[in-house]
Amino acid sequence: MKKLINAVLLVVAVLTARVVHAQITDTEKYDEPYRLQTHFSPRAHWINDPNGMVYFNHTYHLFYQYFPGGNSWGPMHWGHATSKDLIHWHELPIALYPDSLGYIFSGSAVVDADNTSGFGKDGKKPLVAIFTHHDPKGEQAGKDNFQNQSLAYSLDEGYTWTKYNGNPVLKNSGIRDFRDPKVCWFAPASKWVMTLATKDKVTFYSSPNLKDWTRESEFGEKLGAHGGVWECPDMFKLTIGGRAYWVLTVNINPGGPNGGSATQYFIGQFNGTTFTPLDNKTRWVDYGPDEYAGVTWSNTGSRVLFLGWMSNWAYAGQVPTDKWRNAMTAPRQLSLNSVNGELLLCSNLVHEYDHIKQKEVTFGSKVLTGQKVKGLPHQYLLKLKANTAHSFSVTFSNSNDNQLVIGYNKAMNRFYIDRSKSGKIDFNPEFGKLCFAPRFSKAKISAIEILFDTSSIEIFADKGLSTMTSVYFPEKPLDQLQISKQKGGISQVKIVPLKSIWQKLAIK
Numbered sequence: 001m002k003k004l005i006n007a008v009l010l011v012v013a014v015l016t017a018r019v020v021h022a023q024i025t026d027t028e029k030y031d032e033p034y035r036l037q038t039h040f041s042p043r044a045h046w047i048n049d050p051n052g053m054v055y056f057n058h059t060y061h062l063f064y065q066y067f068p069g070g071n072s073w074g075p076m077h078w079g080h081a082t083s084k085d086l087i088h089w090h091e092l093p094i095a096l097y098p099d100s101l102g103y104i105f106s107g108s109a110v111v112d113a114d115n116t117s118g119f120g121k122d123g124k125k126p127l128v129a130i131f132t133h134h135d136p137k138g139e140q141a142g143k144d145n146f147q148n149q150s151l152a153y154s155l156d157e158g159y160t161w162t163k164y165n166g167n168p169v170l171k172n173s174g175i176r177d178f179r180d181p182k183v184c185w186f187a188p189a190s191k192w193v194m195t196l197a198t199k200d201k202v203t204f205y206s207s208p209n210l211k212d213w214t215r216e217s218e219f220g221e222k223l224g225a226h227g228g229v230w231e232c233p234d235m236f237k238l239t240i241g242g243r244a245y246w247v248l249t250v251n252i253n254p255g256g257p258n259g260g261s262a263t264q265y266f267i268g269q270f271n272g273t274t275f276t277p278l279d280n281k282t283r284w285v286d287y288g289p290d291e292y293a294g295v296t297w298s299n300t301g302s303r304v305l306f307l308g309w310m311s312n313w314a315y316a317g318q319v320p321t322d323k324w325r326n327a328m329t330a331p332r333q334l335s336l337n338s339v340n341g342e343l344l345l346c347s348n349l350v351h352e353y354d355h356i357k358q359k360e361v362t363f364g365s366k367v368l369t370g371q372k373v374k375g376l377p378h379q380y381l382l383k384l385k386a387n388t389a390h391s392f393s394v395t396f397s398n399s400n401d402n403q404l405v406i407g408y409n410k411a412m413n414r415f416y417i418d419r420s421k422s423g424k425i426d427f428n429p430e431f432g433k434l435c436f437a438p439r440f441s442k443a444k445i446s447a448i449e450i451l452f453d454t455s456s457i458e459i460f461a462d463k464g465l466s467t468m469t470s471v472y473f474p475e476k477p478l479d480q481l482q483i484s485k486q487k488g489g490i491s492q493v494k495i496v497p498l499k500s501i502w503q504k505l506a507i508k
């Protein structure tokens with residue numbers, strides 16, 4: 001009887017939340033200071049890692065670490081949003097709530113097309129979420145096994161979820177950091193493979209049915225960066241020149257290239273049991289300070305789509321927004337490229353950004369020789385061409401003289417972002433530090449695409465070979481732009497204004 005009452009209460013809660021949600025999204029303007037206009041952020045409250053990203057029936061699902069009770073990290077839920085085009089998002093009711101096994105930490109979701117799990121019913125394909133149950137009581141009691149892997153499934157295309165009554169499915173034998181399962185289907189052996197962060201390495205498990213898991217191997221104890229704990233790994237296939245490689249990404253906090261959290265990657269081969277990297281160099285998906293916990297969507301075929309949390313654990317809890325805290329990066333398509341025989345991972349904006357592009361403007365010679373442009377839109381794509389025989393920079397500013405500077409330092413052969421004078425920076429001493437990304441391309445001319453938004457900047461240089469993401473918090477919008485004066489650097493400046501992704505939802 002109690003179970004029945006609980007079930008009825010749950011249904012009422014879900015339906016009420018949906019109605020309330022519909023009212024919220026239809027009237028919300030998403031126009032507060034710092035509200036990103038070309039990225040997903042929740043209407044209110046705290047957000048961290050993207051979770052359970054899966055594409056199904058023409059819909060991209062984005063779940064995320066969410067605390068609906070405030071603007072700081074708290075008992076974790078899976079928030080939920082969907083999109084038809086990766087650009088316009090609709091926030092939906094919370095998908096997974098904490099329960100007696102703990103908070104709902106990060107994880108992934110798959111389409112179980114062959115119903116290997118047996119969760120499918122009446123021909124409906126189940127979507128299965130695999131996540132970490134984090135038991136705060138066990139943690140407080142000083143236990144080592146308070147993180148375990150659990151399942152939930154959906155029979156209505158990802159909109160509502162039922163937790164499996166056999167949870168947890170993968171029990172912890174005593175590793176304090178044992179979390180963030182990312183599951184993919186390994187076709188050659190017809191089995192599921194789970195990539196799990198296990199303290200300072202990744203452990204691979206396999207399963208025929210998502211419920212019974214066998215340990216396969218581990219990777220990385222002495223490879224890559226180890227300045228912090230390994231979290232949120234992912235493994236996916238990319239092809240170049242007709243050859244397929246497996247790419248293993250691992251998020252690490254702290255120990256990123258510019259301090260705090262970041263995503264490193266390894267390119268190699270996976271045979272269903274072990275991952276073998278091509279070399280032992282440390283490389284990063286994004287060299288900026290604000291891409292973390294990035295993982296890819298499942299069920300997108302050969303297109304590999306990546307999304308990160310646009311923040312850094314060094315100051316995520318202190319960034320100066322009121323109603324919500326933190327957001328997601330722009331979705332990116334990943335690919336491999338070879339530079340002098342070295343394989344590198346490239347990130348580029350998904351082409352769906354075309355949906356919000358407005359008319360392109362090319363700036364003339366005055367701007368190229370250092371004249372300041374004023375009255376710019378608050379969100380746009382900036383396209384530059386520059387000669388790397390010279391250093392160059394672009395300063396984004398406002399009439400309060402807040403300045404965000406991005407550029408290229410020839411002597412160091414590095415791109416950089418300087419937000420030390422960008423407005424509010426004193427909430428954390430780390431925030432004002434200069435950030436660098438190596439330039440990998442050997443081409444003389446660098447083509448650089450920049451996604452500029454009200455409080456974030458993302459740089460994709462040389463077709464995404466060098467990528468940097470950074471947030472910033474000006475006193476008022478940075479609506480001016482100035483190119484460095486020295487001759488020979490930047491030779492082309494184009495701007496493509498972007499429509500707000502929230503426009504459709506706002507009441508005029």
Ligand code: FRU
Binds near residue numbers: 105
């Ligand atoms: C990464 C992370 C994950 C964990 C989640 C908790 O940012 O620490 O390892 O599952 O956040 O919110």
